[in-house]
Amino acid sequence: MNDPGRPPLDVPAGRLVAGTRITGPIGSGSWGSVYAAEELADGAPVAVKFLRSDLLTPGQRRTMAELVEREVRFSRQADHPGLVRTLRTATLDEPDDPRLDGAVVLVMERAERSLQDLIAATPPHSPAPEAERLLTEICAGLAHMHQHGWVHGDLKGANILLMPGGAVRLADFGLTSELEGTHAYVPPLGSLDHVPPEWWSQRAGSRGVPLRPCADVWAFGVLAHQVLSGGLHPFPGATARARSLAAQSYARGAAPLRLDDGVPERWRALVTACLAADPAERGRLDAAELLRRVSLLARSEAESGGRRPRPGRTVPLVVGGLALALAAAGAALAGTLLPGHGGSPSAPPPVTGSTSLGGPGGPGAPTGAIPEGSDVPVALREVITGTARRCPEPEVTPALLAAMLKAESGFDAAAARPRSDEYGIAMWTPAVFNAWAQDGDNDGDRDYMSAPDAIVSMGNYVCWLDQQFKHRGLSADLPALVVAGYRTSDKTVAEAGRVPDRVRPHVDHVMKYLAEYGG
Numbered sequence: 233m234n235d236p237g238r239p240p241l242d243v244p245a246g247r248l249v250a251g252t253r254i255t256g257p258i259g260s261g262s263w264g265s266v267y268a269a270e271e272l273a274d275g276a277p278v279a280v281k282f283l284r285s286d287l288l289t290p291g292q293r294r295t296m297a298e299l300v301e302r303e304v305r306f307s308r309q310a311d312h313p314g315l316v317r318t319l320r321t322a323t324l325d326e327p328d329d330p331r332l333d334g335a336v337v338l339v340m341e342r343a344e345r346s347l348q349d350l351i352a353a354t355p356p357h358s359p360a361p362e363a364e365r366l367l368t369e370i371c372a373g374l375a376h377m378h379q380h381g382w383v384h385g386d387l388k389g390a391n392i393l394l395m396p397g398g399a400v401r402l403a404d405f406g407l408t409s410e411l412e413g414t415h416a417y418v419p420p421l422g423s424l425d426h427v428p429p430e431w432w433s434q435r436a437g438s439r440g441v442p443l444r445p446c447a448d449v450w451a452f453g454v455l456a457h458q459v460l461s462g463g464l465h466p467f468p469g470a471t472a473r474a475r476s477l478a479a480q481s482y483a484r485g486a487a488p489l490r491l492d493d494g495v496p497e498r499w500r501a502l503v504t505a506c507l508a509a510d511p512a513e514r515g516r517l518d519a520a521e522l523l524r525r526v527s528l529l530a531r532s533e534a535e536s537g538g539r540r541p542r543p544g545r546t547v548p549l550v551v552g553g554l555a556l557a558l559a560a561a562g563a564a565l566a567g568t569l570l571p572g573h574g575g576s577p578s579a580p581p582p583v584t585g586s587t588s589l590g591g592p593g594g595p596g597a598p599t600g601a602i603p604e605g606s607d608v609p610v611a612l613r614e615v616i617t618g619t620a621r622r623c624p625e626p627e628v629t630p631a632l633l634a635a636m637l638k639a640e641s642g643f644d645a646a647a648a649r650p651r652s653d654e655y656g657i658a659m660w661t662p663a664v665f666n667a668w669a670q671d672g673d674n675d676g677d678r679d680y681m682s683a684p685d686a687i688v689s690m691g692n693y694v695c696w697l698d699q700q701f702k703h704r705g706l707s708a709d710l711p712a713l714v715v716a717g718y719r720t721s722d723k724t725v726a727e728a729g730r731v732p733d734r735v736r737p738h739v740d741h742v743m744k745y746l747a748e749y750g751g
């Protein structure tokens with residue numbers, strides 16, 4: 233909840249904090265102020281969140297300490313492209329500045345704006361631009377959290393960040409909690425507009441109020457309504473207090489739920505299910521199921537929305553694809569590694585009929601370059617090479633990405649395996665693609681049937697897989713592990729500690745092509 237009574241922290245531009253130079257304010261919440269900054273090391277844009285402890289009463293200090301502890305803990309563990317990445321944390325030692333002395337700071341990747349900003353700029357009664365994609369990505373982040381036994385606890389527009397390029401990241405883990413059985417416990421705080429009606433009748437014990445994943449499902453229902461109706465809350469009222477009273481009266485059965493007419497027909501059943509008054513009924517819609525349903529709605533919208541026709545896309549999302557989405561969601565941030573392909577390849581390239589298997593690139597070609605005489609379509613080489621070069625990991629070479637694409641689809645941008653829900657040149661499963669998607673051709677959308685989008689997104693994921701395996705101490709035969717991870721999931725490979733048998737034939741294919749491309 234915003235606390236208008238607390239003055240925002242005033243940190244001047246140019247101030248050096250935790251390895252960054254502050255450039256200007258972004259916004260303030262109840263407990264923190266967020267500033268735009270740049271890294272001293274390389275000028276990279278970051279956001280710095282100050283969690284201050286001055287101006288607090290002793291009771292508030294305890295709550296604050298708990299919120300800070302949660303935010304730091306969950307921010308450090310947040311390991312998915314749908315969750316904002318915290319680069320480091322620090323406690324300030326500023327004896328000459330009592331406002332900052334002892335404040336905890338989080339240095340985070342910087343978003344372009346929040347979902348709140350986007351919906352505030354959307355006309356009432358109409359969906360925000362790319363509403364379906366945004367809702368799918370929010371759900372992917374939420375499903376990852378729930379899968380790991382976390383409840384976000386404060387899902388709202390200001391806590392959903394939109395990165396340059398449009399990717400969604402959930403942020404603000406001050407009220408995030410770990411489930412103990414079916415409940416977690418948090419301090420009795422939250423955003424009036426997004427807490428579920430049962431929140432008001434729960435007593436706060438010594439450990440705070442109980443919180444269940446279905447509280448996030450309610451908050452998602454409110455958010456989905458706002459995203460689909462230009463920011464309108466599903467319950468009437470001029471103030472947050474009035475809207476929360478209206479929600480409670482609906483929950484008691486004293487008033488019906490009336491969604492705004494602007495919410496598209498096909499979304500209404502799902503939004504209504506998220507806003508089920510009975511928490512037990514809402515609880516049956518877990519976040520994985522929510523992601524499945526949202527992905528289906530988003531896909532049917534994309535297919536009917538006049539986008540490029542896609543072959544064989546009539547089969548609904550299969551569970552395997554979803555499982556991969558959620559497992560892939562074991563994921564750390566990828567966006568900062570590969571901020572998007574800057575090149576401008578145009579239409580999906582034709583498959584070449586060439587069978588020539590050229591040797592390694594010419595003299596002086598960088599390691600892992602695509603050999604000139606190879607069968608890698610010329611129109612794809614620039615995007616493949618650019619993608620690989622953006623990954624700092626030496627194993628991720630143009631030759632490796634090319635070998636993967638050859639084994640996945642034979643370089644066919646229109647490839648489709650509906651039975652396994654895999655499409656396009658990189659054989660993306662749509663729900664997984666949503667979590668990693670990049671706009672490789674800079675046409676404003678992210679489409680797995682666009683070769684550049686699919687390739688840049690694949691490089692993004694592959695780069696992260698490589699880093700993930702290194703992080704887990706796997707060092708032998710990384711290219712093969714990465715290829716296996718792309719076909720299964722990071723978790724499956726990490727748990728096996730080697731290439732799982734069921735994907736061995738595929739991995740061997742890729743390795744053969746890689747050898748033909750000169751390694």
Ligand SMILES: Nc1ncnc2c1ncn2[C@@H]1O[C@H](COP(=O)(O)OP(=O)(O)OP(=O)(O)O)[C@@H](O)[C@H]1O
Nearest residue numbers: 233234259260261262264266279340342343346390
């Ligand atoms: N990494 C980030 N990049 C860009 N903007 C951010 C980032 N993190 C937070 N913000 C923005 O900074 C503002 C303040 O965020 P903060 O988390 O302190 O408060 P809040 O979420 O608005 O409110 P409360 O803390 O009361 O829930 C919000 O508008 C938020 O969208």
